Every structure is written in C-alpha cells, then in structure tokens.
Amino acid sequence: MEFRDFLFELGTEELPPKALKSLSNAFMQSFETGLADIFAKDAKQILTETEIHAFATPRRLAIRATALPTHTPSKTTVLTGPPVQICFDADKKPTKALEGFAKKCGASIDELEEQNGKMAFSQQEPAQPINEKLAALIQQCLDSLPIPKRMRWGTSKVEFVRPAHWCVMLFGDEVLDAEILGHQAARKTFGHRFHYNKSIELIAPSEYESALAESGYVIADFDKRRRNIEEQIHLAAESLGAKAVIDPALLDEVTGLVEWPVALSGRFEERFLEVPAEALVSSMKEHQKYFHVVNEEGAIQPYFITISNIESKDPQQVISGNERVIRPRLADAAFFFETDKKHSLESRIDRLKPIVFQAKLGTVYDKSVRVSKLASVIAGKINGNTAWAERAAMLAKTDLVSEMVLEFTDLQGLMGYHYATNDGEPEEVAAAIYQQYLPKFAGDTLPDSKTGQAIAIADRLDTLVGLFGINQPPTGSKDPFALRRATLGTLRILVEKELDLDLLELLEQAANNYADLPARDGLEKTVLEFMLERFRAWYSDEGVPAEIFLAVKAKNPTSPLDFDNRVKAVNHFRTLPQAEALAAANKRVSNILAKQGDPGSVAVDTTLMQEDAERALHTELSSLDSLLGELMAEANYKAVLENLAQLQASVDHFFDKVMVMADDEKVRDNRIRLLSQLRSRFLLVADIALLG
Structure with missing residues (x-):
C-alpha cells in the first residue's frame, strides 16, 4: 500500500483570537472522525502509522496528516x-x-x-483513490466548525467566520484539484503580514512548518507558539527582578493574536499602585492584553509585559507607544477609585431601586431586601452574626452603581470589599461583599466567613426560588440566570463548609419573602428536587455509582450535608464483603413487603417463632437497636451500616431455613413483621435494596 503526506491550509483575515484554539481543535477532531469513516472498519488497522497535527495562527487554519494511504483497501x-x-x-x-x-x-x-x-x-x-474524498472531507470539516455566526464577503455567497484569501491542498507533491470557500487549491502559502507578506511555494507537506518559520516569520503550531510566548514572558519578568502572573485564558488569547511573538516590557507610574491591584490587572488584561508582574510577596509591580507581533528594529519605540496607551487607562481607574471613595456604599442603596433584577421579580433593591432577611436567618442557624449578615446583604450590590464597576464589570464584589473597608465597615462585612459571588466556577474557593457563607447561600436561593416561582426554570439548552451553577455553588458551600442546614426550610423562607409568585404551590419541593438532582453529576464525577445516589435520594434527605454523609457511608458499605448479599436480601424483603403489605411498627411476637434462624435474627436485631439509635443521633451512618453488615450470616441463615409464607397465618404475619424490622433498620441510612 502506498502512503503520502497530506496538507491543507486555509488562509483568512484575522480569526477571532479567543476562539482560535477551539476552532483548531474542532477542525482536527472532525478530520480524524471523517478519515476514520473513509476507511470504515479497516481504519484502526490501516491508519496505525498516520499522525494528524493541527496548526492555527491568526491568519490560517491548517492540518497535516503524515503517512496517509493513497487508496481505500479493496x-x-x-x-x-x-x-x-x-x-x-x-x-x-x-x-x-x-x-x-x-x-x-x-x-x-x-x-x-x-x-x-x-x-x-x-x-x-477495487481499491479507491482518496483524492476526491479528501477534498470533500475538508469541506465537511469546515462546514461543521462551531461558528455561531458566519459572514459573507464581496459578492460571493460563500460563508465562513472570516473572509478566505488562499487555500493550500497537497497530497504528497501533488496539488489536489479542489475549490474551498471560493479558492482553487494551490501550493502557495503566505508569510507574516508585515515581515514577509509574500507567497511561499511548498513542494511537500513536510516543509510546511519549517518554511513558514524560516522564511515567513510565522510559528504555525499554536502550542509551540504558546510555549514560546510563555518562556519569553518569564524571561522578561526575570529581567525586571519580578515574577510574571500568566492567566491561561489570556495566554491563549494572545497566542491567537500573533504569528511571530516578541515579548516587550514596559513601565507605568508608581502612583497608580494606590489603586486596588485587581483594577490595575483588569485594565491591563482586558483592554491591552498585558501580563502583570509581582514581587516575591505577591504585590503588583509598576511593570507590564506585552506581546508584539513584529520584531521591531527599534523596540523602545514600541514600548513607549504601549506605555502611552496604558497611562490613560490606569489614570481612569485611579480617577474612578478616588471618585467612588467619596460616597459610601450605604449612600448608594437607594440607587438600586430603579435597576431591574428581573421584570417579574422586581429591582436589585427588592432582591437585596429579600436576601438580607434570608441571610440573617441563615447566619443565626450557623452561629454567625445576624446583624452583619443583614448589613452585608444590603450593601452587597451597591458597588454595581460605582464608576469603577460600571467601567470594569468583572470587579463587582471586589470593589465592594475595598469601598466597604474605606467606609469603616467591619472586616467580615466587607469580605462578605466579595465572597457573595464565591464559588465563581468549578473548583473555585468558597466563602470562608459565616457572613460570606450566609449571603452566598441566600443570594442563590433567592434567585432559584424566584425564577422557578415565575415558571422560568432552566431548560436543556438555556439557563440565562446560571441556576445550575448557582445550585452547585450552594451545595458546595453547604457540604464542604459542613453547614447542616435544612434546604427545604430555607427554600420555604426564601419563597415567603416574595409578595407574589404565580407558581407558589409546592415551589420549595420543586426547587429542592432540582437542586438535589445536581448531586447526580457531582457524584458521577467522583466515581460514585448512580445506584448509590438513588439509594440515598429514596430517603428524601433535605440537608445536603446529611445527603453527602449518607452517600459516603453507602459508598463505603458497598466495599464490604457482606454488601452484595445484604443488598440482594433487602431487595427480596422489599418485594415481599410490597406484595404482602408492610405491617409498619407492629411488634414481633417471639412466642410465634418456630425456627432457630428467625429467633437468632430477631435477637441480633434487638441487640443492635440501642447502638443504632446512638449512632443515628450522631449521624454516624458509616458505623450504622458497618454494624448492620454483621447481620449477613443471620439473614442468609433465615432465608435458607425459614419459609416466610407459612401456612399458619399468624406465623406468616409474624415473620413478615420481623422482615419489616430488618428492612427498617437498613432504611435508617438509605434504600440498600437499590444496590442489588
């Protein structure tokens, strides 16, 4: 079988930098899938030597496949x-x-x-050449790229994320006869827009990367360019006697902005260091795509590092230009900060009244009042300061009307903390204004103060109840108020901070804080069901089997912390050697009780016992009652199940020796009562029958 290398490159106007990496990854995944489809069942065997690599720069998307068979097998x-x-x-x-x-x-x-x-x-x-199939595959891959909105250019009806300018398609040293996005495939690529705005003729796909780097001033490989930029940033920071702070998302974006990266360091006036560091970082990162540096103690330094897309003959001119650009941005931040400090957060509360939170749920002020009430209740239940919680909740959204947050929206909460500190508010109140938004994403830190925890929970529960109360829960594709994320954040706080709160009770309190909700009937139970269902994905990520989640959910615990403790106990129980047999026995008992009816708490009559096996089981159950009561009072579910696991031999012996459905009705009913007692002991923690 003959093999050749394949290369495709699409040259375009500058592609969206934030989307460049995802576009490239999607392009490669689609190509790999399509290639496997071409060779069908023989793909794994035939493509063992084939390596596929994607390339992406601001002006091109490319893919290269080495050792690609020239024909499909006969x-x-x-x-x-x-x-x-x-x-x-x-x-x-x-x-x-x-x-x-x-x-x-x-x-x-x-x-x-x-x-x-x-x-x-x-x-x-017979074997089929794949030339034509490759051209069709490339078009298919481009058509399937995740592009929210495609554009047209000129008089053409062709659509893509940006206008296309050239197309390279080589199979070995042969140019494939194909037209992609209005351009006939050729062997000419183009270099850097400024350093080498000329064509580069490619003889073979293997030359692609080296030809662009050596002649065209283009590092085509996204990951190589990213590593190059990262190394340059660290070296530039070292030369300043500082340490660079590299945000991975910003690094990806900058990598998507340049083809020939050159790191340059600049300086700004030290007077700007009086502005909160976060505001300086936001200004440099969001508007200028600069990286900031810190000293050994982590304090921001008056320098920045920018990545230029040209290798200037006079880099100082480029640095000076960047310094001139950043100065007014930082001056604005300093002005906003000083202006905002002249007005207390408390004086801004009334300015929240005209701001709509949600058309049917009132204003941001209305929300603040509701959250204040609920946060106070929560703080009381977790031994926090109720007055601080109430105060912090009323001030929590006031920084939204500050000049700084109006300009730098990502600083909400953080600026509230600084302004509250400036106003002389208690440190915990000030910190809670920032902590209300924690966690912001998966794995993020949690509020570490009682006041912060109370507000973070109250704010999320108020939103959840409100949206469900007006019949606007999240759908499969839409969640505009991020209710799923709010739920997971709430569950994380309750579980990881070990706050044993009754969620049903808090949801009822939150619902009662609204004057009128159309879907008020059973609202708290609906929201509770939605929230606890989020545990399913949580435990799945941790490798906990779904049946364990279902076994605990069958008990309908309303405290997330209690729910989590039960799951951990059942997950441990599952590892015990007795677990499988006891789960099967519980399932058998459950089926018997379903058919015969559960006698409830009716006592077992020992005088009706005829077999040693039933007497032994009853004796063991009775001897455990006192201990189980103590362990349940301590919520020591793990120990409860460990003790119940010791019943396995007696349970197995019972089913081996005792006929439950005896002819004597009284004996039969008595045995069913004994099984009901056995079942009720296991149901103390979860429905173990669901593990069988």
Whole structure:
C-alpha cells in the first residue's frame, strides 16, 4: 500500500483570537472522525502509522496528516441468495429463483457459488483513490466548525467566520484539484503580514512548518507558539527582578493574536499602585492584553509585559507607544477609585431601586431586601452574626452603581470589599461583599466567613426560588440566570463548609419573602428536587455509582450535608464483603413487603417463632437497636451500616431455613413483621435494596 503526506491550509483575515484554539481543535477532531469513516472498519488497522497535527495562527487554519494511504483497501462483498434446493429443478436446470438472483447481481449463473446452503455471488470492489474524498472531507470539516455566526464577503455567497484569501491542498507533491470557500487549491502559502507578506511555494507537506518559520516569520503550531510566548514572558519578568502572573485564558488569547511573538516590557507610574491591584490587572488584561508582574510577596509591580507581533528594529519605540496607551487607562481607574471613595456604599442603596433584577421579580433593591432577611436567618442557624449578615446583604450590590464597576464589570464584589473597608465597615462585612459571588466556577474557593457563607447561600436561593416561582426554570439548552451553577455553588458551600442546614426550610423562607409568585404551590419541593438532582453529576464525577445516589435520594434527605454523609457511608458499605448479599436480601424483603403489605411498627411476637434462624435474627436485631439509635443521633451512618453488615450470616441463615409464607397465618404475619424490622433498620441510612 502506498502512503503520502497530506496538507491543507486555509488562509483568512484575522480569526477571532479567543476562539482560535477551539476552532483548531474542532477542525482536527472532525478530520480524524471523517478519515476514520473513509476507511470504515479497516481504519484502526490501516491508519496505525498516520499522525494528524493541527496548526492555527491568526491568519490560517491548517492540518497535516503524515503517512496517509493513497487508496481505500479493496474488499469482497458477498450477496446471499435463495437456498440451493429451490435453485434447481429435478433435471438440475436453473429455476426462475436462481435466474432472478443472477440478474439482480448482474452476473451469469456460472459466476454464482454455493455458500452455507445458499447460492451466493462474491463481488470484488477495487481499491479507491482518496483524492476526491479528501477534498470533500475538508469541506465537511469546515462546514461543521462551531461558528455561531458566519459572514459573507464581496459578492460571493460563500460563508465562513472570516473572509478566505488562499487555500493550500497537497497530497504528497501533488496539488489536489479542489475549490474551498471560493479558492482553487494551490501550493502557495503566505508569510507574516508585515515581515514577509509574500507567497511561499511548498513542494511537500513536510516543509510546511519549517518554511513558514524560516522564511515567513510565522510559528504555525499554536502550542509551540504558546510555549514560546510563555518562556519569553518569564524571561522578561526575570529581567525586571519580578515574577510574571500568566492567566491561561489570556495566554491563549494572545497566542491567537500573533504569528511571530516578541515579548516587550514596559513601565507605568508608581502612583497608580494606590489603586486596588485587581483594577490595575483588569485594565491591563482586558483592554491591552498585558501580563502583570509581582514581587516575591505577591504585590503588583509598576511593570507590564506585552506581546508584539513584529520584531521591531527599534523596540523602545514600541514600548513607549504601549506605555502611552496604558497611562490613560490606569489614570481612569485611579480617577474612578478616588471618585467612588467619596460616597459610601450605604449612600448608594437607594440607587438600586430603579435597576431591574428581573421584570417579574422586581429591582436589585427588592432582591437585596429579600436576601438580607434570608441571610440573617441563615447566619443565626450557623452561629454567625445576624446583624452583619443583614448589613452585608444590603450593601452587597451597591458597588454595581460605582464608576469603577460600571467601567470594569468583572470587579463587582471586589470593589465592594475595598469601598466597604474605606467606609469603616467591619472586616467580615466587607469580605462578605466579595465572597457573595464565591464559588465563581468549578473548583473555585468558597466563602470562608459565616457572613460570606450566609449571603452566598441566600443570594442563590433567592434567585432559584424566584425564577422557578415565575415558571422560568432552566431548560436543556438555556439557563440565562446560571441556576445550575448557582445550585452547585450552594451545595458546595453547604457540604464542604459542613453547614447542616435544612434546604427545604430555607427554600420555604426564601419563597415567603416574595409578595407574589404565580407558581407558589409546592415551589420549595420543586426547587429542592432540582437542586438535589445536581448531586447526580457531582457524584458521577467522583466515581460514585448512580445506584448509590438513588439509594440515598429514596430517603428524601433535605440537608445536603446529611445527603453527602449518607452517600459516603453507602459508598463505603458497598466495599464490604457482606454488601452484595445484604443488598440482594433487602431487595427480596422489599418485594415481599410490597406484595404482602408492610405491617409498619407492629411488634414481633417471639412466642410465634418456630425456627432457630428467625429467633437468632430477631435477637441480633434487638441487640443492635440501642447502638443504632446512638449512632443515628450522631449521624454516624458509616458505623450504622458497618454494624448492620454483621447481620449477613443471620439473614442468609433465615432465608435458607425459614419459609416466610407459612401456612399458619399468624406465623406468616409474624415473620413478615420481623422482615419489616430488618428492612427498617437498613432504611435508617438509605434504600440498600437499590444496590442489588
């Protein structure tokens, strides 16, 4: 089999930098999938030596496949026809059935053969060149890219994320005959827009990366360019006697902005260091795409590092230009900060009244009042300061109307903390204004103060109840108020901070804080069900089997912390050697009680016991009651199940020796009561029957 390297490159106007990496990844994944489809069942065997690599710069998307087979493999297709016995008559002449099958196959009767009692026709399909398939695959990959909104250019009806300018498609040293996005495939790529705005002729795909780097001032590989930038940033920071802080998202974005990165360091006036560091960082990062540096103690320094897309003959001119650009941005931040400090957060509360939170749920001021009430209740339940919680909740959203946050929206909460500190508010109140938004994402830190925890929970519960209360829960594709994220954040705080709060009770309190909600009936139970269901994905990520989640959920615990403790206990129980047998026994008991009816708490009559096995089980159960009561009072579910696991031998012996459905009705009912007691002990923690 012959192999060749394949290269495709699409040259474009500057692609969206934040989306460049995801576009490249999606392009490669789509190409890999399509290539596997071309070779079908033989793909794993044939493509073992094929390596696929994606390239992406601001002006190009490319893909290279090495050692790609030039043809699909030949294969034999067997068409099966009628049974042999009906294909020939008594004189061994072909019947109409055989003649019809031969005609269908486009073959003569002599070309047919017998296989497993039936007539069959074997047809050899020759190997097919993949040239045309590759062109079609590339078009398919481009069409399937995750582009929210495509654009047209000129008079063409072709659509893509940005206008296309050239197309390279080589298979070995051959240019494939194809047209992609209005451009005929060729072997000419183009270098850097400023350093080498000329064509570069490629003889073979293997030359692609080196030709662009050596002649064209282009580092085509996204990951290589990213590592190059990162190394340059660290070296530049070291030369300043500082340490660079590199945000991965910003690094990806900058990598998507340049083809020939050159790191340059600049300086800003030290007076700007009086502004909160976060505001300086936001200004540099969001508007200028600069990286900031810190000293050994983590304090921001008056320097920045920028990544230029040109190798300037006079880099100082470029640095000076960047310093001139950043100065007014930082001056604005300093002005906003000083202006905002002249007005207390408390004086801004009334300014929240005209700001709509949600058309049917009132203003941000209304929300603040509701959250204040609920946060106070929560703080009281977790031994926090109720007055601080109430105060912090009323001030929590006031920084939204500050000049700084109006300009730098990502600083909400953080500026509230600084302004509250400036106003002389208690440190915990000030910190809670920032902590209300924690956690912001998966794995983020949690509020570390009681006041911060109370507000973070109250704010999320108020939103959840409100949106569900006006019949606007999240759907499969839409969650505009991020209710799923709010739920997971709430659950994390309650579980990881070990706050044993009754969520149903808090949801009822939150719902009662609203004057009128159309879907008020059963609202708290609906929201609770939605919230606890989020645990399913949580535990799945931790490797906890779904049946454990369902076993605990069957008990309907309303405290997330209690729910989590039960899950951990059942997950531990599952590892015990007795678990499988006891789960099966519980399932058997559950089925018996479902058919015969659960007698409830009716006492077992020991005088009706006839078998040693039932007496032994009853004795063991009775001896555990006191201990189980103590352990349940401590919520020590793990110990409860460990003790119940010791019943396995007695339970197995009971089912081996005792016929539950005895002829004597009283004996039968008594045995069912004994099984009901057994079942009720296991149900103390979870429905163990669901593990069977």
